[in-house]
Amino acid sequence: MPELPEVHALAADLESRLHGHVIDRLDITSFAALKTFDPPVSALHGMLVAGVGRHGKFLDATVVPEGEGGSSPDELHLIVHLARAGWIRWREAAPVPAARPRGRSAGPLAARLVLDDGSGVDITEAGTKKSLAIYLVRSPIQVPGIARLGPDPLAPEFTEEVFAGILAAAGRAQIKGVLRDQARIAGIGNAYSDEILHAAKMSPFKPANMPADDVHALYEATQSTLRDALERADGLKASELKAEKKSNLRVHARTGEPCPVCGDTIRQVIYADSTFQYCPTCQTGGKPLADRVLSRLLK
Known part of the structure; x- marks a missing residue:
């Protein structure tokens, strides 16, 4: 998407x-x-x-x-x-x-x-x-x-304080879903939420209402990930954008490949209509996250 x-x-x-x-x-x-x-x-x-x-x-x-x-x-x-x-x-x-x-x-x-x-x-x-x-x-x-759109994460008024307020209001909702919720923050989808959380070294299941240091790390990761992608895409034709995006993703859609940061194997979690990818070493203390679909298949 x-x-x-x-x-x-x-x-x-x-x-x-x-x-x-x-x-x-x-x-x-x-x-x-x-x-x-x-x-x-x-x-x-x-x-x-x-x-x-x-x-x-x-x-x-x-x-x-x-x-x-x-x-x-x-x-x-x-x-x-x-x-x-x-x-x-x-x-x-x-x-x-x-x-x-x-x-x-x-x-x-x-x-x-x-x-x-x-x-x-x-x-x-x-x-x-x-x-x-x-x-x-x-x-x-x-x-x-x-x-219904929330604020644009690259707008000047999208400050760390605004971001902190959005996360606090989301309470214990999982941060992966909060980043993707267009009514909270506009423009971030499945791929870049994976990339942002990997850059922030944060579990997709972490509650959104988090300590100030974690808010800061996630805000910086959001800004750098999106702005770097924007810079890479600048001036490209529509026909070139898909390949550019795919070639620069670090964890999203790279299940089974080595993490470019630590070398651990990138894993995925499957939902009914989507999947997400993450690095256990970088993001979850080395522990694989529960994959509900796979768990059902193994029963």
Whole structure:
């Protein structure tokens, strides 16, 4: 799943490609992907792309009537959440006309944005579980997921004191889940929460309400992990981001490999719909964490 660093880089890449272009149309090829109906996607015809940014893991393309710059009372926001298997692909040449909508069986192409010069953007989603979401709204706050977002961990106002307050409010909730909770902190997902906890030398099961020294270590690990990933992704094209992320992960998705810090074998815990990875020596005092799924299989 694309997380804050990748979505930030995708927004920058799209900003450089889309800014100042006029939209011809948005073709929706999977009805399940489009979550809004007013305004209709036909309202995008003739609109100018004024900028592309993000809110947590949400991409936000601001469009205004052609001839208007900056803020406009008639501006719209085309917002995309790529979910677990969505992605963005840029097309230099005029794309082949999109197939007629076919609902949930539409295949990898969920939508196609076509610009006035024939270039465009394909929004795709791999796999059979379709959870990619597209919204066309007058304000980003109309998107429920954005309205619920917690603070951005890379924003200037996200201080260690703010972070400490979030952890204290979470009480005895496991820190892995707190870092991933978009209503508490925006943009961190399964992969970077694994990386942050490894950098902080902290168990994923540690209660969130922790001593001040641990809060400091976790805050520093959060900042360094995300900023390092952001720096590596800076300037990369969308087609290069997945490989960059995968090649620089230290523990996430590296089950069975040696820890790059201590050499211990990286282990994983499996849940119903996700897994996480950690290093026993670095994070749990050498003790493997209970894997509920594996424990059931061994009974």
